[in-house]
Amino acid sequence: MLFGFPLLSLVIWLPIIVGLIVLAIGNDRNTLLSRWLSLVGAIFGLIVALPLYTRFDPALSTMQFVEQYVWFERLNVYYHVGVDGISMPLILLNCFITPLVVIAGWEVIRERVSQYLGAFLIMSGIVNGVFASLDAVLFYTFWEASLIPMFIIIGVWGGPNRVYAAIKFFLYTLLGSLLMLIALIYLYHVSDGSFSILDYHQLPIAMTPQILIFIAFLLAFAVKVPMWPVHTWLPDAHVEAPTGGSVVLAAILLKLGGYGFLRFSLPIAPDASLYLADLIVLLSLIAVVYIGLVALMQQDMKKLIAYSSVSHMGFVTLGFFMLNGLGVEGAMVQMISHGFISGAMFLCVGVLYDRLHSRQIADYGGVINKMPIFAAFFMLFAMANAGLPGTSGFVGEFMVIMGAIEVNFWYAFFAAMTLILGAAYTLWMYKRVIFGAVANSNVEGLEDISKREFILLVILAIAVLWLGIYPFPLTEIMHATVDNLLEHMTHSKL
């Protein structure tokens, strides 16, 4: 609450309501109305979220903007929302990406436009709900509900193999979530009928149940992140999804998994987290190194970026389980930065795809001769993806590596390999697509980016550079929360 005004609820429900209105009034004859309405709704969604940042007290580690009402008494479930330094930046990231996605689909999506835009707006609200929920049932409701619009987006507006990708996406995530549901109900049972996540943080649990709970959560979050070896749905989903879908998937939905670790796994099962930290680190390093190598061999640009996402998200889980301030904060920065960079990379591929309807690297070459402005932007984002200092990609990776060195030199050594691998696969792709002589007649006919695309890329470029040069506003707000989390983890719950 902010002066008695339910700000957080507005952030959650405004996009959903606008989305429903777009669905209800939109028709395929007057698409412009749906488009403008969605854009205005998305921008308003961002504007109402801004006070979350300006009114946030970074010195506090407790929940802020809290709202709590009874939802249903039968199972003691509350509509309980609030944000801390971990969830607030993620909500802002989501609200920031949503208008970009609406703009990205402006001329590209021509079929069933209002359904497309409505689905994105509704998803944006639902994702805000996931980040803000402090009640397990509320959280689970938003968590699962976020699958529905994404499923429709991939399945209706996706590529040729979209049905397979959509169903794989849905079932994979559902598999993980269902075991989490069991864990949550178990916690409800042992906490004498409470679904409050904050109550679970204080709940003493014996080692064996802690490990089982940790594994149930791990499955849910590992699928979402995604961690090796449950990452296989992501390349399929990315390749088939429309550009906007890929952007949201990479920039936002993957963060749900990372967020889950910080909100559930670490504080609820701290002893199991310590006990199993090496396992997670191992999986993360495999993701960083092995998936990095896999990315090197991709022929399809979207697939390459998808594998690069898996590799970068490996950094996030690695940072979390270093269990020190630098590691966790670095991982958080990495999540936000990955949201900007991967979103931008998918937009860049989308720009090319809209023109030539191919994502194959081999179909391009010498694009710089025809699209110099685009090439410049793409260069910046490729460098950021490779972790060049001065871009946001560097900050997170550097912090995580520093955190890893405190724990074990070899962790840091393998983690640092991403700087080589990331540069290799990103820049090699960039070289093949952009540089050289004009490869074929299709490339010959390319036109440089339009105003609309320019605006999108400029906004993201500013974000990437700002976070790379001056990350303090971001680290400042999460500092107290992360410290509190790490302090909480030093007390055994046994």
Place this chain on the structure above:
Amino acid sequence: MDFLPPDFTLAYPELFLLVMVCVVMLVDLIVGEKRRYFAFFLAQFALIGCAVLTYTSFSSEINYTFSGMFVDDAMSDTLKLMVYATVAAVLIYSRTYIGVRGMFKGEFFSLALFATLGMMVMISASHFMTLYLGLELLSLSLYAMVALQRESTIATEAAMKFFVLGALASGFLLYGMSMVYGATGTLHTTKLSEIIQSGMIDHAVLVVGLVFIVAGISFKLSAVPFHMWAPDVYQGAPTAVTLFVGSAPKMAAFGFVMRLLVDGLGELVSDWQGMLVILAVASMAIGNVVAIVQTNIKRMLAYSTISHMGFVLLGFIAAGGNGYSSSLFYVAAYVLMTLGAFGIVMILSREGFESENISDFKGLNQRNPLLALIMMFLMLSMAGIPPMIGFYAKLSVLQAVLSAGYIWLAVVAVLLSLIGAFYYLRIIKFMYFDAPESDIPILPAMDIKMLISINGLAVIMLGIFPQTLMGLSLYVIQQSM
């Protein structure tokens, strides 16, 4: 000995309905072909009348009449009200469907009302004979309804199968009841528990009787391995009848299980729990797995029903007010979803065209976005995805099972429902991702369109605000135990 007439007031709804059934039959004889809708309106009037009678006499006390053979408590009143609403909705959904198939006749309505009467008797029975009476009244009406389309061989076959297996199940049930009578010397469900508690009985005989009773119950619930009839009957019967068979009788079956196992044989809870565990797991497994390969939507929904009944049984396994009330909530949610799903199947059917194949749903989003959206809500609800009501039903059942200590059962249940999600998603895939095969517009009548919209809205709104139905379920179960 003075002869006191029984207290009829408690049974007013049943008596009123009996009179109305006769009126419907007689009126239908008099009115001509043109005025068949008289019977339709009379049937609706009968249901509304019953609802008023039941609602005004709603009391949270437990009252017995007819020498303790008939009980009126909060649970019976609530279940009956749900049954009226369901039957009324079924009749509205069926109106155009049976109209163009020459079944818009008095028989359909009088049989439906007789079946309703049977359900009411089952729900209010506190004696094995009353239970059996209600059950047979329901079953015989259903057999006749399935066979109503005389020219259809597949319907006749379904009716035959239904009848033979149903009679066998009734035989099982009667045999089990006679064993229980042999062991305890009473048929009153209320007196059974006292007698069993006294310990003066032969436990072995009682358990053998229990086995037969559970088998009979499983048949009515269509739980595996007594499910064989369900897919054939669902597929063979005219869709209007399928909807009837698949909806309200499940509520009656819930009441039936409550009266028999909980009120009557509640002392043997540890014996029947074990049996129900096997039935529940088998139902969820077979129902979900076999549903995947179905191409006929009615058959698929039959297997889906089987798996949902597995979930209902989970609530009984959990036992106690918490468990039974979550079962009741699940049944109510299930009936709501089934009504909508078959309602849409009927809307898609036209004169001379039977919508039976899942592929008939192809491109529904282009043909009629509203129906596609409602069907998506229904399918997601059946798959247990929030914020649809189906999720909260699963949540409450799972929480009851977990509280009772069956963690493994909860894990098995969610993994099997994951398999289930696949075939529900397939329907959404057909509706949204595929191009339509025919572009004949779908124009449901106004009342049907209204009802299906309310139904779809209820599936999501009762999910977002589940307290009403959940709280009601808990309240009535607590009042009646």
